[in-house]
Amino acid sequence: MNYPQQKPRGFFRRFFGGIGSIITFCRNTLLNIFFIFFLILILVAIGSSAPKPLPEKFALRVAPSGVLVDQRTYMDTASLLLKDENEESETLVRDVVEAINRAADDNRIDSIVLELGGLRGGGITKMSEIGQALQTFKAKGKHILAVNDGYSQDQYFLASYADEIYLHKMGEVQLTGFGRYITYYKTALEKLGVNVHVFRSGKYKDYVEPFLRDNMSDESREHNAQWLNALWAQYTKTVETQRKLPEGSLNQLINNLDSKLVEVKGNSAQLALNEKLVDKLVSRNEIDNLLIEKFGKSDEGNYYNAVGVHSYLAEAHLHKLPKADQVGLIVASGTIQDGHQQEGSIGSENFVEILRSVEEDESVKALVIRIDSGGGSAFASEIIRAEIEAIRKRNIPIYISMGSVAASGGYWMATAGDEIWATPTTITGSIGVFGAFPTLENSLQKIGLNTDGVSTTELGGALSIDRPLAPKMNSVIQSGVDHTYQSFIELVADARKKDVAQIHEIAQGHVWTGVKAKEIGLVDNLGTLNDVIAAAANKADLKDYSVKLITQKLSPKEEFIRKLVGEDAKGFIPKSLFKPLADLSLVQQELSPLLKPLLALQKMTDPQGIYASCLECVSP
Incomplete structure (x- = not known):
């Protein structure tokens, strides 16, 4: 058989073929380099994961950074790379509490040093939980010092638990009291031609007021003043007691x-x-x-001999094995939304998956659900509540621990628990429902755009954003809101063993502190997360148990990436490579106040457009 002779390759084919070969070679070489680089990162991460031996004597350095949280917000790979190595944006309260409680019984530690300069806030509820641990530490005859150049109001609250507070000669203690001021959009929306159609049940349900008014309503002013004054009274009482100051001296x-x-x-x-x-x-x-004179000099630099919370816990957890019996802990933090959401929000589908993993775990004998949420989607709240109720059929005690806030949809979820616990300063209640739907027909007319057409019924196309809301659809939505509110108060009445009329009287969107909520029967007991865990274990008759944190599972790929860009690896990656992304992040931060109303609307994903949510319902 004769094969056709190949034509000799021309100059351009040889030239571009050579370029292609070079590109292929470079690409393969770079891929191999990156592969070796990642292997090195993994080896470094594994090699450095073992904690260093701790000194025989040392002070525990408690330096919370950023905002105190019950659950860290999910961070994608890019955000992890951009993270400031010197300061975390969030600090887990339970880590700080665990470290302080362990230190109370650790003979190597006789002092805690509170370095509070990095604390940006977190609320009186979370700070009080840390404060309780500090009081336990002092009760063992141990000493606490607080040091800082100056103290914000939140920082000073924690500092007040110290035996000694040091302040820089040019510093200050910034005490101003609590306040709540809201931006109202009514006039701005009118100028833009935006019509926001609002439907609500509950005269205190003020989530939607900023879209309808230019100032605070009397009802909103009334109940906001009640809980703000109650929380401020708790703040001043705590500080004056710790510092042995006369009653009323802070206000004076x-x-x-x-x-x-x-x-x-x-x-x-x-x-x-x-x-x-x-x-x-x-x-x-x-x-x-x-500090060096008191605790000795550290082996690493001109610093006092101290161990931070993370290093201390790393040693404690090194040989810690789970017990046969466990109390499960699930954290529900953020806005309640439909579907799958990342940590920092509560997705109904994610949460159901987490709850069902508990049903399959025979080692979990009791369950504590920590709620730190102002609510969100009514539909998603009900999906989660029903799943919690289903688990109780296994006769597992389910106790609810309320964090800074567990209101509206957060309280809806809580009704499924065997017992509901709050802290004295928890914000709860806000049992009310609303719906909101914006239309832009006036905005479009201003730029010469008009909408017209036909439909087969009076409600065809009624929910189009470019048309006025049909009167009948207005009635339909309001009926749905009223029905959901009625379902909500009936649910609460059944769970709290009260009449519907009694619940309606204390509902209507009214916000209550934990102390008041216990008085009116919305919660069973007051206590911290650790108190609730102990109560749940006692209910399950557990003598020897460990606490198992049950979280959303990451994919193997995501776990691999997060390991690579975690604390051990990120030092190898030049931050300058990500400066454009960092600059973009700063721009987003600057614009966030302007985008706030739009971001609030973006989270409204309820299938029926009905929400049980509390506007900025956070504890100061």
Whole structure:
């Protein structure tokens, strides 16, 4: 057989073929380099995962960073790479509490140093849980110091638990009280030609007020003042008790701050010392020397001998084995939404999957659900509540622990528990329902756009955003909202063994503190998360048990990527490579206040457009 002779390759074919070969070679080489690079990262991560031996004697350094949370917000790979190595944006409350409680019984530790400069907030409820652990530590005859250049209101609350508070000579203690101010959009929306159609049940349900008014309604002002004053009373009582100050002294100081500053010629640090808010004014060198003198010098640099919370817990968990009997802990934090959501939000489908994993785990003898949510989708709340109720058929005690807030949809979920526990400063209640639907027909007319057409019924196309809302559809939606509200209060009445009329009287969207909620029968007991875990274990008659945190499972691919870009690996990756993404992130942060109303609407994913949610319902 004769084969056709190949034509000789021309110059251009040889030229471009050579370029292609070079590109292929470079691509394969780069892939191999990256593969080796990733292997090195894995080896480094594994090699450095073993905690270093801790000193024989040391101080526990408690330095919460960012915002105190019950559950960290999900971060994608890019966000993990952009994370500031020196400061976390969130601190888990239960990590801090566990470290302090362990330190109370650890003979190597006789002191805690509170370094609070990185704390950005988190609410009086979460800080009180840390405070309770600090009180337990002091009750063992141990000592607590607080050091900082200056103290914000939140930082000072935790500092007040210390035996000694040090303040920089040019610092200040910023006490102003609690306040709640809301931006109202009514006039702006009118100028833009946006019509927001609102449907609600409950005269205190003020989530939608910013779209309807330019100021706070009397009902909203009434109930917001109630819980704000109650929380501030708890703040002042705690600080005045810890610092042994006369009752009412904090309010007197704040209300006369201008004249008191004049008396000390504007020296805020001296005023704090005079008012016995702090014990000593120091420079940075003085406090560094004082700490080194008290605790000894660290082996690593010119620093006092201390171990941080993460390093301390790493050693504690190294040989920790789960017990045969376990109390399961599930954290429900964020807005309640339909479908699958990442951590930091509560997705109905994710949460159902987590709950069903408990049903399959024979080692879990009791379950605690920690709720830190102002609510969200009524439909998603019901899906989760029904699943919690289904688990109780296994005769597993299910106890609810309310965090800073467990209101509206958060309370809806809570009704399925055997017992509901809140902290004294928890924000709960807000038992009410609303619906919202914006239309843009006026906006479109302003730029010359009009909508017209035909439909087979009076409701055809009634929910189009470019048309006025049909009167009959207005009635349809309001009926759905009223029905959901009635279902809500009947659900609560059944769970709390009360008449529907009694629940309606304390519902209507009204917000209550944990103390008041216990008085009116919305919660059973007051206590911290650890108190609830102990109560659930006691109900299940568990003597020797461990706590099992039950979380949403990551895919193998995601776990692999997160390991690579975690704390051990990210130091190898030049941050400059991601500067454009970092700049974009900063722009998004600057724009976030302007986009707030749009972001709120974006989370409204309820299939029926009906929500049980509390506007910015967070504990100060």
